[in-house]
Amino acid sequence: MAIRFFSDGISFQLEGKRKITQWLKRVAAEEGKKAGSLCYIFVSDDILLDINKKYLQHDYYTDIITFDDSVGDAISGEMYISIDTVKSNARDYHADFRNELLRVMVHGVLHLCGHKDKTAGEQLEMRAAEAKYMDWFIAARPSLHPVLTAVL
Numbered sequence: 001m002a003i004r005f006f007s008d009g010i011s012f013q014l015e016g017k018r019k020i021t022q023w024l025k026r027v028a029a030e031e032g033k034k035a036g037s038l039c040y041i042f043v044s045d046d047i048l049l050d051i052n053k054k055y056l057q058h059d060y061y062t063d064i065i066t067f068d069d070s071v072g073d074a075i076s077g078e079m080y081i082s083i084d085t086v087k088s089n090a091r092d093y094h095a096d097f098r099n100e101l102l103r104v105m106v107h108g109v110l111h112l113c114g115h116k117d118k119t120a121g122e123q124l125e126m127r128a129a130e131a132k133y134m135d136w137f138i139a140a141r142p143s144l145h146p147v148l149t150a151v152l
Helices: 019-031 045-056 083-093 097-110 119-142 145-149
Strands: 001-006 034-043 064-066 074-082
Touching: 001 019, 019 034, 019 119, 034 045, 034 083, 034 097, 045 064, 045 074, 045 083, 074 083, 074 097, 083 097, 097 119, 097 145
Parallel strands: 001 034, 034 074
Antiparallel strands: 064 074
């Protein structure tokens, strides 16, 4: 299967798709899963808010909404990511935009792998998993990510 990247209603191009694809497949494998059909759709805050209201009955902005179509050990799904919220979160948390985007992307994969983040304990586990896999991405090419390397 494939990992695909699209934008809807915004002008956004993800750089380094091949490396990101390899990384996300490795994350799935480490979690005991196989990457099936994963679709990332990059959108605006307004589009993601509409999706949040329509499908989850939530009236607030978020960075990612994941729709799980997994079967067995093959994870599949659509992940809608608000580029607007990722930018504002990066600014608020003094993080590099690309690193925040990668964290959100792996967050979606972790949800498909079965990680939850509703309780405080689950949130801690999710953040630890995100940090672990972000370290993997950085280790592949640390010179490309000096900001995140300095933060960690």
